[in-house]
Amino acid sequence: DRWLKIFDRQECMVLEDVQDLKEDYRNEYEILTAQGITSLVAAPLERDGHFCGAIGVDNPPLEQLVNIGPLLRTLGYFLMLSYRRDENEKELNRLSYHDTLTSFYNRNRYIADTDNLRETQSPVGIVYLDVNGLKDINDLRGHAFGDKVLVECARRMRETFEGADFYRIGGDEFVIICREWSKEVFEEKVELLRKNFERDSICRAAVGSRWAEGSDDLSQIIADADARMYEDKKEFYRRSPVSRRYRHQSDEVINLSNPEVLADELGKNHFVVYVQPKVSSADRSAVGAEALIRYQSKEGSMVLPGNFLPLLEEAQTISQVDFFVFEFICSKVKEWADREKQAFPVSVNFSRFSLAQSSFVEQLVKLCDKYGISPGLLEIEITESIRNAPEIDLKELIGKLRQAGFTVALDDFGTEYVNLSLLSSVEFDVLKLDKTMVDDMVNNPKAQAIIESIAGICKKMGIRVVAEGIETEEQMSVLRTCGVETAQGYLFSRPIPVEEYEEKYL
Ligand code: C2E
Ligand code: MG
Ligand code: MG
Numbered sequence: 001d002r003w004l005k006i007f008d009r010q011e012c013m014v015l016e017d018v019q020d021l022k023e024d025y026r027n028e029y030e031i032l033t034a035q036g037i038t039s040l041v042a043a044p045l046e047r048d049g050h051f052c053g054a055i056g057v058d059n060p061p062l063e064q065l066v067n068i069g070p071l072l073r074t075l076g077y078f079l080m081l082s083y084r085r086d087e088n089e090k091e092l093n094r095l096s097y098h099d100t101l102t103s104f105y106n107r108n109r110y111i112a113d114t115d116n117l118r119e120t121q122s123p124v125g126i127v128y129l130d131v132n133g134l135k136d137i138n139d140l141r142g143h144a145f146g147d148k149v150l151v152e153c154a155r156r157m158r159e160t161f162e163g164a165d166f167y168r169i170g171g172d173e174f175v176i177i178c179r180e181w182s183k184e185v186f187e188e189k190v191e192l193l194r195k196n197f198e199r200d201s202i203c204r205a206a207v208g209s210r211w212a213e214g215s216d217d218l219s220q221i222i223a224d225a226d227a228r229m230y231e232d233k234k235e236f237y238r239r240s241p242v243s244r245r246y247r248h249q250s251d252e253v254i255n256l257s258n259p260e261v262l263a264d265e266l267g268k269n270h271f272v273v274y275v276q277p278k279v280s281s282a283d284r285s286a287v288g289a290e291a292l293i294r295y296q297s298k299e300g301s302m303v304l305p306g307n308f309l310p311l312l313e314e315a316q317t318i319s320q321v322d323f324f325v326f327e328f329i330c331s332k333v334k335e336w337a338d339r340e341k342q343a344f345p346v347s348v349n350f351s352r353f354s355l356a357q358s359s360f361v362e363q364l365v366k367l368c369d370k371y372g373i374s375p376g377l378l379e380i381e382i383t384e385s386i387r388n389a390p391e392i393d394l395k396e397l398i399g400k401l402r403q404a405g406f407t408v409a410l411d412d413f414g415t416e417y418v419n420l421s422l423l424s425s426v427e428f429d430v431l432k433l434d435k436t437m438v439d440d441m442v443n444n445p446k447a448q449a450i451i452e453s454i455a456g457i458c459k460k461m462g463i464r465v466v467a468e469g470i471e472t473e474e475q476m477s478v479l480r481t482c483g484v485e486t487a488q489g490y491l492f493s494r495p496i497p498v499e500e501y502e503e504k505y506l
Pocket of ligand 1: 276291292293304305306309318321322325349350351381383411412435468469470471488489490491495
């Protein structure tokens with residue numbers, strides 16, 4: 001009860017010496033000493049705003065006693081965030097065992113069922129069916145029509161194999177698992193299904209099947225059925241033109257995945273660099289900016305990076321854009337210096353494909369030399385998820401960048417499971433709190449304590465904190481109380497063309 005009161009106040013339990021409890025809290029003293037605990041720090045864990053446990057360190061080094069509290073609270077916050085996500089995911093999985101379009105079981109259920117089936121030894125028949133040319137149907141006649149085709153295919157499967165288990169395991173892929181019939185009946189039904197699709201000009205499908213008496217490995221049976229379906233499918237494609245990928249993107253954007261088209265478009269200045277100012281939270285004066293790329297489409301609209309960067313990432317041509325932005329900013333910084341404008345640093349985002357280039361830092365240095373500018377005016381934003389890229393030695397890379405004089409920022413902090421050890425193991429200069437954290441903070445006032453902790457830790461380590469995505473005064477005032485010095489967001493300015501930035505802020 002004594003601890004709970006402390007936890008309720010969102011504070012940490014700090015016990016410097018268990019001996020102090022001996023007189024007044026005998027029970028507590030005995031419980032702790034029985035576990036060999038001589039000192040301790042513990043922080044509360046909360047779920048949906050309610051206390052649900054604590055996380056602590058036993059017998060920490062005494063000189064660290066005061067520092068551990070904020071770290072534990074931060075860790076606890078992320079722990080519960082991951083926990084909540086994990087639970088949500090499980091729940092969603094449980095609820096979502098059905099495909100809404102065909103009302104077949106979906107892929108989740110397929111995975112669960114085939115895992116279970118692996119252990120059964122009874123005979124089983126597997127049908128693998130893949131709708132032919134669905135992409136082209138979607139392209140030529142629209143998605144609503146494509147959906148109708150899928151529903152019709154599902155109807156025919158159900159009609160023929162009534163009583164079996166039906167799964168839609170991909171956009172146009174279906175599996176039927178049959179345990180009811182003899183081999184002969186099963187094969188008859190497969191023939192029937194095949195015929196059913198043969199006579200059709202729109203609803204066409206490749207079908208593969210396999211029967212097993214039970215001792216075989218289920219995954220092998222399914223793989224065989226799949227392979228047979230694929231043979232059938234190749235036959236179809238031998239006769240029809242291959243469909244295009246990325247049917248959701250406009251052709252104009254899709255073409256950018258071709259490195260030559262991309263280079264050409266960059267050369268023609270169809271990519272435009274916008275900047276979004278960063279302001280001091282004390283007086284809202286500009287202290288820097290972030291460069292953000294846009295694509296000027298032929299119809300005249302500005303395409304946002306979310307609509308083309310994933311494609312360029314997949315095509316591994318994204319570095320062309322990164323370096324284009326970087327060089328553009330170098331030229332601007334030089335121009336501002338020549339015109340004796342105030343020198344604010346500008347940050348540039350780099351994808352992991354750029355960072356993985358062996359001569360990455362050298363290339364940046366070369367560009368700075370070309371324009372005769374100081375690397376100190378350029379900040380390199382590295383996204384937090386980069387730590388999932390095993391080919392990059394983050395520590396080494398950041399070390400090299402900083403040695404060359406660049407400032408390094410860790411972008412999108414708080415979007416995923418955060419690796420807090422990054423804070424102590426990697427020496428970067430700036431931490432950018434992601435918009436999701438800023439939003440969370442207002443909905444859940446206690447999360448303010450977390451941001452405050454992070455800001456506190458960062459301050460001690462000489463890391464500047466920038467909060468992204470500030471849209472309201474309320475968010476701004478909370479951030480200020482938390483000790484966040486720099487802010488970026490629509491509240492101050494959207495990303496704007498460079499000319500406008502020069503006019504308003506320089
Ligand atoms: P980011 O680096 O985290 O950039 C911040 C994004 O948040 C920008 O989106 C910005 O417009 C948006 N934003 C800023 N303030 C607010 C706000 O108050 N409310 C809301 N709702 N949004 C706000 P944008 O420009 O669409 O860029 C998206 C992402 O694309 C960037 O996220 C960055 O990861 C990436 N990106 C942009 N330019 C480049 C580039 O040249 N190279 C690479 N590799 N990535 C880039
Ligand atoms: Mg960024
Ligand atoms: Mg960000």
